[in-house]
Amino acid sequence: MTLSSINIPDEINRFPHSPAAAHLIDLANDRIEAFMLADDLVIENFVACDFHLLDQAITWIEQSHLLTGNHFCEFGSGFGVAALLASLRGMDSIGIEIESSLVEQSTSLAEELGLSAKFYCGSFVPRDITGILEIARDVEHVETHEGEVYEEIGLGLDDFDLFFAFPWPGEEQFFEAVFHAGAAVNSLLLSYRGRNGMHLLRKT
Numbered sequence: 074m075t076l077s078s079i080n081i082p083d084e085i086n087r088f089p090h091s092p093a094a095a096h097l098i099d100l101a102n103d104r105i106e107a108f109m110l111a112d113d114l115v116i117e118n119f120v121a122c123d124f125h126l127l128d129q130a131i132t133w134i135e136q137s138h139l140l141t142g143n144h145f146c147e148f149g150s151g152f153g154v155a156a157l158l159a160s161l162r163g164m165d166s167i168g169i170e171i172e173s174s175l176v177e178q179s180t181s182l183a184e185e186l187g188l189s190a191k192f193y194c195g196s197f198v199p200r201d202i203t204g205i206l207e208i209a210r211d212v213e214h215v216e217t218h219e220g221e222v223y224e225e226i227g228l229g230l231d232d233f234d235l236f237f238a239f240p241w242p243g244e245e246q247f248f249e250a251v252f253h254a255g256a257a258v259n260s261l262l263l264s265y266r267g268r269n270g271m272h273l274l275r276k277t
C-alpha cells in the first residue's frame with residue numbers, strides 16, 4: 074500500500090463560501106480570539122488553520138467526487154472547525170482532541186450551530202501501530218503517550234473516508250504514518266501546510 078498525492082488547484086481560493094459556512098468560520102474565529110485572550114493556561118500545541126481555505130478544499134474534494142463514503146475525522150480538532158464544516162455538508166463527522174477545554178469549545182460550537190458533529194477527548198494515535206514510538210521520536214507537538222479514543226467512538230481508523238489534520242511544520246510524516254498504518258484503502262488525508270496550503274493524499 075502506498076500514499077498517492079492528489080494536486081489541489083490554486084484556483085480553489087476563488088470558491089465562494091455558503092452563508093452557513095461563512096457564519097461558522099466567523100463565529101469560530103471570534104471564539105478562538107476570546108479563548109486566547111481569556112485563558113491563562115496557554116495550550117502550546119493549539120494553533121488554528123486557514124478555515125476559509127479549508128472550506129474551499131472540502132468543497133473541491135466533494136465537487137471532484139473524490140470521496141468514497143461519508144465519514145469524516147479531524148485529528149487534533151482544536152475548535153473543531155473542520156469537523157463542523159464537514160458536518161454542515163451532511164457528513165458523519167467527529168473530532169478527536171487531547172485538551173478537554175478545546176473539546177468543550179468545539180462541542181458548544183456544534184450545539185450552538187445545531188450541527189451533529191461529535192468531539193472526543195483523547196488521542197487520535199492508535200496504540201497498536203507497530204513502531205509508532207520510534208516514528209514519534211522527533212515529534213514534539215503531538216501527544217503520543219495518552220490513550221486512544223477509538224473504542225469510545227465505536228469506530229476504527231479504517232471506518233473513515235476523509236481525515237483532516239494541521240500538523241506542525243516537520244511533523245507531517247507522523248500524521249501520514251498513522252494514516253498509512255490504520256486508514257482504509259482509498260480513504261483521503263487532507264492536511265494544512267501553512268504557506269504551502271492544502272495537501273491531499275489517498276491511500277492506494
Ligand SMILES: C[S@@+](CC[C@H](N)C(=O)[O-])C[C@H]1O[C@@H](n2cnc3c(N)ncnc32)[C@H](O)[C@@H]1O
Pocket residue numbers: 116118119120121122147148149150151152153154155169170171172175195196197198214215216217238239240241
Ligand atoms: C495545530 S492544532 C490544529 C487544530 C485544528 N485542527 C485546526 O486546524 O484549527 C493541533 C491540535 O492537536 C491537538 N493534539 C495534539 N496531540 C494530540 C493527540 N495525540 N490526539 C488528539 N489531539 C492532539 C492539540 O491539542 C491541538 O489542539
